[in-house]
Amino acid sequence: MPGGAGERYVLTGEWRNHSIAPTLKEFERLEKSDGQGHLEIDLSGVEGIDTAGAWLVRRLMTAKSGQGRDAVLVGAEGPMQELIRVLPETAPAPPANEADKRTVFERVFSPLGKIMVEFGGDFYAAMHILGSAVRGAQLKFGHGSGISPASVVTHMDRMGVRAVPIIVLMSFLIGAIIAQQGAFQLRYFGAEIFVVDLVGILQLREIGVLLTAIMIAGRSGSAITAEIGSMKMREEIDALTVIGLNPVGVLIFPRLVALTVALPLLTIVANFSALYGAAVVTWTYSGITFDTFLSRLHEAVDPSSVAAGMIKAPFMALVIGIVAAVEGMKVGGSAESLGQHVTAAVVKAIFAVIALDAFFAVFYSAIDF
Numbered sequence: 001m002p003g004g005a006g007e008r009y010v011l012t013g014e015w016r017n018h019s020i021a022p023t024l025k026e027f028e029r030l031e032k033s034d035g036q037g038h039l040e041i042d043l044s045g046v047e048g049i050d051t052a053g054a055w056l057v058r059r060l061m062t063a064k065s066g067q068g069r070d071a072v073l074v075g076a077e078g079p080m081q082e083l084i085r086v087l088p089e090t091a092p093a094p095p096a097n098e099a100d101k102r103t104v105f106e107r108v109f110s111p112l113g114k115i116m117v118e119f120g121g122d123f124y125a126a127m128h129i130l131g132s133a134v135r136g137a138q139l140k141f142g143h144g145s146g147i148s149p150a151s152v153v154t155h156m157d158r159m160g161v162r163a164v165p166i167i168v169l170m171s172f173l174i175g176a177i178i179a180q181q182g183a184f185q186l187r188y189f190g191a192e193i194f195v196v197d198l199v200g201i202l203q204l205r206e207i208g209v210l211l212t213a214i215m216i217a218g219r220s221g222s223a224i225t226a227e228i229g230s231m232k233m234r235e236e237i238d239a240l241t242v243i244g245l246n247p248v249g250v251l252i253f254p255r256l257v258a259l260t261v262a263l264p265l266l267t268i269v270a271n272f273s274a275l276y277g278a279a280v281v282t283w284t285y286s287g288i289t290f291d292t293f294l295s296r297l298h299e300a301v302d303p304s305s306v307a308a309g310m311i312k313a314p315f316m317a318l319v320i321g322i323v324a325a326v327e328g329m330k331v332g333g334s335a336e337s338l339g340q341h342v343t344a345a346v347v348k349a350i351f352a353v354i355a356l357d358a359f360f361a362v363f364y365s366a367i368d369f
Contacts, residue, residue, distance in 0.1 A: 007035050009060075012045035015053030027056050031063035039064050044075025049083070058087040122348075125326045130318070132248040133256050151254035152261075159220040159255075160262030166219070167212060167266050168273045174211060175199060175274030179281040192286045196293055197300035199278040204301060208271040209309045210357050213316040216263055217349035221324040224255055225345040228328025229338045237329075247329075256321040263317035264310055271309070304369060312360050316353050323349040 009030070013019070041057060043049075049057075061071040061084075073081055102110070182195040228251055231237050237247045275297070282288040288296075327345035331338050363369075 007037070008040045008042060010042040010045060011057070012047075014047055015049040015056070017050055017052040020053055020056060023056070027060060031060055034067070035064075035069065037069070039069050039071040040074050041071060042075045043073060043080060046076075046080065049080055051083070051087075054080075054084045055087055058084050062090065122326055125329065126322045129248055129252055129256075129322050129325055132246070133253050148254060152258050155255050155258035156262050158223070159216065159258055160266060163216065163219060163262075163266060164269060167215060167270050170211065170215060171208065171270035171273035172277035174207060175203060175277035176281045178202065178207070178274075179278035180285055183282060183286045187286075192282075193288065193292075193296060195282060195286070196278075196288070196296040199275065200297045200301045201305055203274045203278075204271055204305045205308045206357070206361075208274060209267045209312050209316065210353065212267050212270045213263060213313070213320065213353045213357075214350050216259070216266065216317075217320045217324075217353055218346050220259065221320045221349045222342050222346050224321065224324035225328040225331075225342045226338065228252070228325060229331030229341055232329060232331045233333055233338065252321070252325045255325070256318065259317040259321045260314050263320075264313035267310060267313045308360075308364055308369060312357065315360075316356060319352045319356055320349045323352055 041061065043057070046053075057073075061073075064071040073084065076084070179195055179199050182198045183192050186192050186195055186198075228237075231251065237251070240247050240250055279288075279290055279293045282293055283290060324345045327341040327348070331341045
């Protein structure tokens with residue numbers, strides 16, 4: 001309200017974040033209003049104030065100072081006056097967007113550079129784990145120790161035996177689908193019997209080991225990352241290091257051995273299941289008996305077809321285990337980090353398995369195998 005040669009604003013009540021909303025428009029009007037002379041802001045009736053309320057008062061004082069008026073506080077207690085005084089006269093400008101200042105070259109190649117740096121770190125970590133595995137279990141630093149059979153058997157049960165039902169079901173359906181689609185197309189040429197060649201060679205050389213590895217990457221790879229990541233979150237891995245044990249030998253090496261043994265065995269199970277599914281479909285869909293199917297399969301498939309698929313299995317198992325372990329060791333201290341690295345482990349492992357399969361396909365073609 002006006003007072004003599006100047007004005008006096010009296011504030012009362014609670015000036016906190018939850019109660020100042022009704023006064024915002026009034027404060028905007030006061031900031032824009034014209035006046036002359038001295039201005040006093042009386043805070044003696046203010047029962048409580050926080051940063052939001054103090055900022056409104058400070059903004060009003062700054063606006064009046066900009067009009068050439070002298071704005072002072074009266075009736076304010078020490079802490080209240082100090083809170084208003086330490087606030088800046090104007091809100092700091094938001095930081096400039098550094099991305100807008102980058103050149104086109106930086107915008108294009110900066111993400112690629114980050115990916116390459118991350119890949120380099122992952123490759124180094126993977127080689128460390130692989131080197132430790134090749135050298136031996138190394139349960140204690142500087143002292144070679146034999147592998148723990150109980151740990152390996154336990155992980156073989158989790159990764160291999162318990163995965164048999166889903167592998168059998170998936171492979172049975174895949175073999176049946178390939179046989180049905182192949183027979184449907186070959187029927188136009190009167191060559192339905194060659195569907196046995198199609199299923200046999202494709203399943204034994206490529207599909208069997210590839211789909212089994214992808215299934216294991218999603219099932220067991222994610223479990224490895226989650227187990228190691230949760231241990232990293234609870235600082236159990238640091239505790240192993242403190243007591244003189246090598247985390248790679250204690251946690252990762254048994255899982256790699258179990259995975260390397262289990263994946264080839266699961267591939268064999270998958271191949272038998274897929275061929276049985278194909279035989280059932282060709283019998284019901286094309287009238288090819290089981291005896292005819294087995295006879296034709298024996299003629300179409302040679303030992304090299306079986307070996308071509310089985311040779312890949314241990315390498316794919318190592319890739320899955322190493323990728324999962326690397327991602328598990330990168331987990332931070334939050335559940336969000338654990339989820340991100342489990343997802344990354346599955347994606348990277350599946351990509352690595354497919355890339356490895358492509359490498360073997362080119363290699364087999366080059367050596368005419």
